[in-house]
Amino acid sequence: MGIPLEITLEPLAGTDSFTIAAYDGGVLVGSLFVHVLPRRRRGQAMFFVYEADVADSHRRRGIAKAMFARLDELARERGIAEGFVLTEPDNDAANALYRSAGGRRFDVVMWDFSYVRGERTSLRPADDRDIERLVAWHADPEVARYWDDETFTSAEIAERLVHDDVDAWIVEADGEPVGYLQTHSEGVDMFLVPSARGRGLGPDAARAMTEHLLAQGRTRVTVDPYAWNKAAVRAWQRAGFVEVARHPPDDEHTAEWIEMEYRR
Secondary structure: OOOOOEEEEEEOOOOOEEEEEEEEOOEEEEEEEEEEEEEEEOOEEEEEEEEEEEOHHHOOOOHHHHHHHHHHHHHHHHOOOEEEEEOOOOOHHHHHHHHHOOOEEEEOOEEEOOOEEOOOOEEEEOOHHHHHHHHHHHHOHHHHOOOOOOOOOHHHHHHHHOOOOEEEEEEEEOOEEEEEEEEEOOEEEEEEOHHHOOOOHHHHHHHHHHHHHHHOOOOOOEEOOEOOOHHHHHHHHHHOEEEEEEEOOEOOEOOOEEEEEEOO
16 A cells, blocks of 8 residues: 545634545545644744554555655645654654654754655755855866866855845755755756756756746746756756747856746
8 A cells, every 4th residue: 555545734713723634435534734834934824733643553655754745735825834743752653653754853842844845856945054065066167167277265155055135955866965955046056966957856846846936926046057057948848938038247147148038
């Protein structure tokens, strides 16, 4: 047996809470109890999972991941970008459940589900634990040459992670970090580490993030690859971007660049 036959959403009347329930042949085998937090962060509401459970007979069958995937869908529909769940450090069963659902440890008692998910990738907000990883990635010549040969110190990366007008994300595939994506008022920028290229991960991550931005209220999302970077142009095209203009070098670009816009 695999994922249960039915995942349902059951609102709790008169509250901002709801249950996501998993049924296998009409039998309840899993549930998430969720509350939408009234406070807001970066202008966004947040959800809080205050109880989750999967029947012992149905563990390790993808049920937790399926329930959180339904929660992701609901969060996108409501424009909610972040969610958290509290657990005890020594609650091995609960922590295994949240880990299997794609959560990452936020501190000693909290799991973070601030993910944007594609079909083959997921994106999570970059944080202080990613600083040295990002320093090393940017120092790789096969990354730096696509970013005007820029490299960064740990302090510079730390500053970029808290920059008000740029949101930094880590691209993951099969639970492993494979690239970096940043969003800003004009659009998105992204790179993958060399070992992750040529597998369709970049277009998948770009499309997932772009759809997320549109769901958050953006009306237009653009990218600006260099005209000489044929591989990047093809990847953006596979993600759904089309060329709308070409521009000469300027303060932000050292060579001719292509303005591309996402089209559904």
